[in-house]
Amino acid sequence: RKEVEQDPxxxxxxxxxxxxxxxxxxxxxxxxxxxxxxxxxxxxxLLMSVYSSGNEDGRFTAQLNRASQYISLLIRDSKLSDxxxxxxxxxxxAGNMLTFGGGTRLxxxx
Amino acid sequence: xxxxxxxxSRVICKSGxxxxxxxxxxxxxxxxxxxxxxxxxxxxxxxxTSNEGSKxxxxxxxxxxxxxxxxxxxxxxxxxxxxxxxxxxSFYICSARSLTGDMDIQYFGAGTRLSVL
Numbered sequence: 001r002k003e004v005e006q007d008p009x010x011x012x013x014x015x016x017x018x019x020x021x022x023x024x025x026x027x028x029x030x031x032x033x034x035x036x037x038x039x040x041x042x043x044x045x046l047l048m049s050v051y052s053s054g055n056e057d058g059r060f061t062a063q064l065n066r067a068s069q070y071i072s073l074l075i076r077d078s079k080l081s082d083x084x085x086x087x088x089x090x091x092x093x094a095g096n097m098l099t100f101g102g103g104t105r106l107x108x109x110x
Numbered sequence: 111x112x113x114x115x116x117x118x119s120r121v122i123c124k125s126g127x128x129x130x131x132x133x134x135x136x137x138x139x140x141x142x143x144x145x146x147x148x149x150x151x152x153x154x155x156x157x158x159t160s161n162e163g164s165k166x167x168x169x170x171x172x173x174x175x176x177x178x179x180x181x182x183x184x185x186x187x188x189x190x191x192x193x194x195x196x197x198x199x200s201f202y203i204c205s206a207r208s209l210t211g212d213m214d215i216q217y218f219g220a221g222t223r224l225s226v227l
Contacts, residue, residue: 032214043116043203043218044154087153091214098144098205098216102153 003027004090006101013108017078021104023088024070032091033064033071037084038103044087047073078108113137114206116219124227129191131222133204139184140206144216145177148201160187194226 006023013019025033033050048055050062050071061074075082088101113136121129133143141162146154158179159167166179176198178190187206191198201223205216 034215041201041221041223043221045218046215049213049215089216097156097159099156100153 002102003099004088004101006086006088006104008102008104010105010107013078013106015078015080015108015110017108018074018076019078019106020072020074021086021088021106022070022072023101023104024068025088025090025099026069027090027092028066028069029093030090031093033062034089034091035060035062035071035073036087036089036100038087039084047086075106078106080108080110082106083108114204114217114219116204116222118222119220120223120225122225122227123194125195126193127226129194129224131189131191131202131204131224133187133189133206133219135185135206135208135217138206138208140187140208141184142207143181143187144205144207145179145187145189146203146205148203148221154203157189191224194224196226199224199226 004025035047036044037047038044048057048062050064054063059076063072085103085105087103090099115134117132143160145157148154156169157172160179160181162181162184168174181187201221203221204219208215
């Protein structure tokens with residue numbers, strides 16, 4: 001089993017739709033969690049951190065479920081510019097290594 | 111936000127050539143930098159962890175003699191792909207770790223696309 005798993009997609013959604021991705025992790029002692037966005041042939045860029053209480057940034061909401069060992073990303077009112085690959089990232093309990101999920105590809109269509 | 115500069119962005123070279131990639135943290139000191147490799151349609155795979163002033167820690171399956179890492183200062187790490195071959199063609203990305211308060215964030219360079227002919 002991979003340490004961090006994501007549905008690769010692609011998720012094809014119309015503009016304005018709400019879409020959600022999940023990411024499961026296997027190490028229950030994992031310390032920190034993030035969502036990164038990666039555009040084609042570019043480097044990953046931090047989208048948002050994921051806090052235990054859940055957090056929201058505009059149209060994006062991230063949540064952490066430690067009991068079930070997954071994090072989620074909800075995107076409301078999808079825009080064409082949201083089309084990208086979304087990478088779930090988990091930092092180990094020692095705090096010195098990131099593990100990436102395989103990424104979920106989102107395509108928002110007009 | 112913090113900026114990480116990676117250079118060069120694109121390299122095309124002949125088989126057997128050595129290629130050096132630089133990763134610099136521009137506005138913060140990074141005691142730890144990471145080197146990743148990404149093949150098409152795949153996620154980032156950690157190659158090695160670069161620690162300032164000490165030897166790099168390589169992931170299983172990554173040849174330390176082929177991928178030489180030097181982290182001579184708190185703002186610079188270099189990755190040298192020695193005697194590159196076509197199978198080394200990939201997208202190489204570095205990241206620098208920034209510890210601020212209780213936030214532990216990785217900032218990424220723009221990546222280097224290596225094509226070995």
